[in-house]
Amino acid sequence: MSxxxxxxALLPAPHTARRxxxxxxxxxxxxxxxxxxxxxxxxxxxxLIPVIFVVVQLLVQHDHRGADNIxxxxxxxSGLATPVLMLLFQSFxxxxxxxxxxxxxxxxxxxGNGTLKTILTRSVDRGQVYAAKALAAMTYAAVxxxxxxxxxxxxxxxxxxxxxxxxxxxxxxxxxxxxLLVFAANAVYLxxxxxxxxxxxxxxxxxxxxxxxLVGTVGITLVLAIVGQIPGLxxxxxxxxxxxYSNWHGLLRTPxxxxxxxxxxxxxxxxxxxxxxxxxxxxxxxxxxxx
Amino acid sequence: xxxxxxxxxxxxxxVARGLxxxxxxxxxxxxxxxxxxxxxxxxxxxxxxxGKTTTLRMALGLITPTAGKVELFGRDPMTAGARALEGVAGxxxxxxxxxxxxxxxxxxxxxxxxxxxxxxxIERVLxxxxxxxxxxxxxxxxxxxxxxxxxxAAALLREPRLLILDEPATGLDPGGMxxxxxxxRRLADEGITxxxxxxxxxxxxxxxxxxxxxxxxxxxxxxxxADLRRQGxxxxxxxxxxxxxxxxVARRHEGVDNIHQIDGALGLxxxxxxxxxxxxxxxxxxxxxLALTPELATLEDLxxxxxxxxxxxxxxxxPAPEDTPVRLAGAS
Numbered sequence: 001m002s003x004x005x006x007x008x009a010l011l012p013a014p015h016t017a018r019r020x021x022x023x024x025x026x027x028x029x030x031x032x033x034x035x036x037x038x039x040x041x042x043x044x045x046x047x048l049i050p051v052i053f054v055v056v057q058l059l060v061q062h063d064h065r066g067a068d069n070i071x072x073x074x075x076x077x078s079g080l081a082t083p084v085l086m087l088l089f090q091s092f093x094x095x096x097x098x099x100x101x102x103x104x105x106x107x108x109x110x111x112g113n114g115t116l117k118t119i120l121t122r123s124v125d126r127g128q129v130y131a132a133k134a135l136a137a138m139t140y141a142a143v144x145x146x147x148x149x150x151x152x153x154x155x156x157x158x159x160x161x162x163x164x165x166x167x168x169x170x171x172x173x174x175x176x177x178x179x180l181l182v183f184a185a186n187a188v189y190l191x192x193x194x195x196x197x198x199x200x201x202x203x204x205x206x207x208x209x210x211x212x213x214l215v216g217t218v219g220i221t222l223v224l225a226i227v228g229q230i231p232g233l234x235x236x237x238x239x240x241x242x243x244x245y246s247n248w249h250g251l252l253r254t255p256x257x258x259x260x261x262x263x264x265x266x267x268x269x270x271x272x273x274x275x276x277x278x279x280x281x282x283x284x285x286x287x288x289x290x291x
Numbered sequence: 292x293x294x295x296x297x298x299x300x301x302x303x304x305x306v307a308r309g310l311x312x313x314x315x316x317x318x319x320x321x322x323x324x325x326x327x328x329x330x331x332x333x334x335x336x337x338x339x340x341x342g343k344t345t346t347l348r349m350a351l352g353l354i355t356p357t358a359g360k361v362e363l364f365g366r367d368p369m370t371a372g373a374r375a376l377e378g379v380a381g382x383x384x385x386x387x388x389x390x391x392x393x394x395x396x397x398x399x400x401x402x403x404x405x406x407x408x409x410x411x412x413i414e415r416v417l418x419x420x421x422x423x424x425x426x427x428x429x430x431x432x433x434x435x436x437x438x439x440x441x442x443x444a445a446a447l448l449r450e451p452r453l454l455i456l457d458e459p460a461t462g463l464d465p466g467g468m469x470x471x472x473x474x475x476r477r478l479a480d481e482g483i484t485x486x487x488x489x490x491x492x493x494x495x496x497x498x499x500x501x502x503x504x505x506x507x508x509x510x511x512x513x514x515x516x517a518d519l520r521r522q523g524x525x526x527x528x529x530x531x532x533x534x535x536x537x538x539x540v541a542r543r544h545e546g547v548d549n550i551h552q553i554d555g556a557l558g559l560x561x562x563x564x565x566x567x568x569x570x571x572x573x574x575x576x577x578x579x580x581l582a583l584t585p586e587l588a589t590l591e592d593l594x595x596x597x598x599x600x601x602x603x604x605x606x607x608x609x610p611a612p613e614d615t616p617v618r619l620a621g622a623s
Contacts, residue, residue, distance in 0.1 A: 028403055032400075119401075120353060
């Protein structure tokens, strides 16, 4: 950097420039996620489990007919049973963990690295940054769920065919409708999963520490799951976040049972809205002294 | 350079009034008042832990003052949010970037967060800090000096009218420090007001026209650097044909203090009027004056004097307006 070298003049000018909008900030939050290797860890795990599952089933050649779960008993009859079973297995721990991985990190990591002060001294308000980060974390969680479902579907169909499938109510649905139901079930599962994202964001803003936010978020879900298993607490079980993980079962019945879906929507809102609002307030008012 | 007035205009680049930041029992910033005028290259001096960075963080809206307020071009970052930073750029402590992105990507991101046509200036600012050839490299592999330069580039993207720089030369090699000084000087010459926090006294002495010296969170001096040097340490060195007799004459002379022999000459302190009458008195005694040289105290002398006096418990005084004599905290 030689000041004697010719360089164009940088004349100061009064700023009347149009300020960026939140979607712009959101797009850059996504680009940052795409550029980080650790973002792929969760996606990789969510995609790897269905592949392992299918490979093991092919190797073991176990006859699942008569299994307790109706979809488990259809594994070798229809490839569409695989994504349903994967959602069943992963919805209680792995997918919440993947969601918490990014949600807990998205504010705290920037604070620790000092880049939060870099972006907060530009022309965007803190509220915009928080909204963009929340949307990016939610997008990541949704991508993880649908990617896992897509991999499970492709693997299942490749192994056992694109065949009709029997739902929880015993009704046989065609393969195309079954495929639609599989992805609708994953979409409904996003309701509790995005609630976990909100909890992760709050802890990320409060703790300034990625690991603490991740462990805290997963810890909360585990505690709720344990509480749900305590005898005598049956009356509160329908209001536990972890009980909403199976809200999508209603979609796989004929006729569709919308009750659990509507119930999970408002129960999750009871968790998500305060967490999101509290996280927003903390982010708005907190001192940015990191880095 | 515009003069600071005793009742600053609300549109001054930086005005701080009674700024306080307390962390539990620790008072990091203690009723700091600042006036940075348009066109200033304003040095914000103090030892480590004096509260410089905390003050700058409050100025940029990164941390909330416990009391008092700071305004940038008349806008309070605490209430106006990002609007208060229009025309303002800079960094506190080391500039930070996304290590997994290239320099160009980092600047593209920041330009997107600046809005307007900031993206169109990326090539120009990269050229200004001579990082064009390394622009595609990830910042993870950048040296400290390159990151500092990228920090300047990121600030220039905003076409600032006020540039806030916190220790920009820290960690640079001598060549890098020189280049950084030249760049800041050039930006100032182009009309950008610079608020420069530093504990590198030669840097401040070379670049700044006005300074605030802080110690233990308090401003112990604010005003023109030239006034500080002139009034804080005005002295003379006198060589005569007979130093022994000249010493006796000077000691008898009213208004001449701190007379001492130094390196074959006499050192003394006096204002211009008394130096004039002393020279007449020496002539009347038949003592010839070979040399009478004014000696200004260095910024380093003054800095240590002020901060040591502050440490001794003499306390701070309010900043000195430009139209009144410079006041040194604790100095009589």
